[in-house]
Amino acid sequence: MTSSSAVFTALAPYGWDDAWADAFTSYESEGLLPGRVVRVDRGQCDVVTPGGVVRADTAFVTPHDPLRVVCTGDWVAVEPGGNPRYVRAYLPRRTAFVRSTSSKRSEGQILAANVDHAVVAVSLALELDLGRVERFLALAWESGAQPVVVLTKADLVPDPVTLAHLVQDVETTAPGVPVLTVSALHGDGLDVLVSLVGSGTTVLLGQSGAGKSTLANALVGEDVMDVQAARDVDGKGRHTTTTRNLLPLPSGGVLIDTPGLRGVGLFDAETGVGQVFSEIEELAEECRFHDCAHETEPGCAVRSAVDSGVLPARRLESYRKLMRENQWIVAKTDARLRSEIRKDWRRKGAEGKAAMEAKRGRWM
Incomplete structure (x- = not known):
């Protein structure tokens, strides 16, 4: 059995705290291990536990309700061993990002769980689509997280007056939300972003080509995500990120990078x-x-x-x-x-x- 102090030492960088420990008490008595889901892929997931990252099957926590499936960011109770080993339960979520699916069944799709900050990445390589920004912000506010708008690729707008006008347009669209300009290529603005998101869990949202993977690499401090150039015709990129990944940050806290969202349908928002x-x-x-x-x-x-x-x-x-x-x-x-x-x-x-x-x- 892993001691409580060892659990805190191993999982605190991923957001484990006293409240999560209290919620896990009943599962601890069953001999299960706590862990946080860092990636979900086709009925299996990678879970960071006190003993390291393990692969676990989600067959026991796959309900008919798509909003109750295990997702990146969940805290779960996982078996200490076995081949395969299984996730037996997940702890009640504090926050959850949900959008409507493209199906005709009016289902919601959960994107990430237990998030403190939502960074909405908007590329300045394209004409601003304020309506899309509003959609992402509605998704973020509804989740319970604090949104932040990051205007990426600021180096493509060298004129400070033009840049200031663009920021003002977004600020008008996003009342009560910090709006930052960042150039991940040159590192400009990253320190301000890091100070805003702190040591909690941050999710990156945005459409394909918004520069999320480049921003993720800059925040993590190494090339953990593949980067592809956006098309010159419309500034859109292919899905560099195809799954949601939870990455530890050197400044503390963790980052969830999501695939580019072409459709941002609302779901009870x-x-x-x-x-x-x-x-x-x-x-x-x-x-x-x-x-x-x-x-x-x-x-x-x-x-x-x-x-x-x-x-x-x-x-x-x-x-x-x-x-x-x-x-x-x-x-x-x-x-x-x-x-x-x-x-x-x-x-x-x-x-x-x-x-x-x-x-x-x-x-x-």
């Missing part, structure tokens, strides 16, 4: 969307009607802010789009909500028809 668009949520409290859709209703404070130029129209459109998408995803698994949405559609359709008939009456 209303709270996250509200956090991204906090200024709209605050304005909505001043609307005359509590269920104001911010369209044509009288006394709409949100529309007034758009008309006066205080709130960019693009922000409102993006907010509506993400809220509709999230509502639709939730409705697919909630029959009552689905019925309410259909009733709302019928009501709006009837109102539109009545308005058209009224106009025809005036013209006749």
